[in-house]
Amino acid sequence: MLSPEDVQKVATLARLKLSEEELEQIGHQLGEILDYVAVLDEVDVSEVEPMAHVADVFNAFRADETRVSLPREESLSNAPKTDGKYFLVPQILENA
């Protein structure tokens, strides 16, 4: 079972600002899911290689050629905050 501190730590790592109620509910549900996932303890995987991907994928090289990229206006078209040139974010440096 996860402690409330564990759940808060995961929420912080996940960059999710959760209410007390959400923390409690998700903590409880995560506990249930982790209990269920413990079924995997039955499986002996000592000789098994992990499989991150089903296909044998190799590095996909391509020619290093200049291509047209998305115009600035279109790149900024969905920005929550912009001055028309940049994506605007809150100040992160003191006295800048």
Added chain:
Amino acid sequence: MDITGSTTGQLLDAMQNGTVSAVEVTQAYLNEISAHGETVGAFLSVDSEGSLTQAAEVDRKRSSGESLGKLAGLPVAVKDNICTKGLATTCASRMLENFVPPYDAHVTTQLQNADAIIIGKANLDEFAMGSSTENSALQVTRNPWNIDHAPGGSSGGSAAAVGARLASMGIGSDTGGSIRQPASFCGVVGMKPTYGRVSRYGLVAFASSLDQIGPFATDVTGTARLLESIAGYDVRDSTSVDRPVPGYSATVEQPLENLRVGVVSEFFGEGIDSDVDASIRAAIDVYRSLGAEVSEVSLPHTRYAVATYYLIACSEASSNLARYDGVHYGRRAEQFENMIDMYAASRAEGFGAEVKRRIMLGVFALSEGYSDQYYLKGLKVRRLIRNDFDAAFENVDVLAGPTCPTPAFKIGELVDDPLQMYLSDICTISANLAGIPGVSVPAGFSSNGLPIGLQLLAGPFEEEKLLRAARMFERETVWHTKRPSFS
């Protein structure tokens, strides 16, 4: 002509010989959407003007003798996690409620190249996370066979649109059953191709090693036609596979000789509905009657598939969804204290409960001290699941079983019990872990009138065989010709 009651083949023939125009076909579907769209709730947006313009262009090309694509004039519902330039692509999330992509997904371009008509964007579980479409933050979608029931998910909007004949075809994405399960629930054909068969460029990522785009249609031939139009290598998706795309629709009518069907014992386990059990066993008898060799097959690691899937899918999701930070696009909170708080507040406002739950599980499964026990363990069991399939396909051509252990559950029935909802994916999930193709075909109805789906699975890149095997069954049965009574 009963336009919306026609198959893709009948519509293509009718447009080809001039019985109807593409504009008339599109208008007929738009009329159905006006009449029933609100009841079903399949679409998040309908592009009436754009689709009529596209249809008029098809008619113009035809009358001037220009060459036409394979899907010319067929209206298609596209799941709203697939980017369409200039048309909102919301993922059914508050996070992307106002997102209008500046580019098209590869699949969108392929549909346009085939002269298909993108009639609207279909509802889904938020970010494709769910099995009922109830996790949509924007809208409820109802099962066209009984509006108190869920359409399945996550591609529930696409499946319901095709089931209700509000579109001729649909595009979905399948990460753990998200095409096959709603196809089964809505009484249509739905297919998950082999991982890498269709480019994921422009598909909003959920779990990158599992996600695959695929087709819906009312019959197997339409499914084959749509798949051959969207499949193929794309340099912009480095996991798409560079091998030729067979002409699936050209061979789909050819029955397979000496077909060997393996019946997966584990898919008939505890919790299977008795109507589903009876329908699927009857479906297997159809293959016997056609001379197929039927044998019992075991996939011994099936009982670990759901646990393995949730560890891997959520881990990948937690990484993929880290991009939603309220900076470049998507929702930004109004109130926050600093930069980090802006991320956390924006994400808390933008994501719904299931998405938060999965991100939390993924972050936990990847976190220091736990990743060996959870994520890495999942990757190892994944290999054992793939090995089960490799062994099975040494002796059989296709595997058969139910798509889902039950017919469509009621809206609200499982919504407070995430684990039970996850377990409804028990028969579909292992195909994603193994990367193999699967199809769901209408195979009967429950005693209360809800569709039941037969699932067939085949080895990697065996889509042609899979579609031919599916068509062999469909030709002997009438289930795919049934339509929900409201329409």
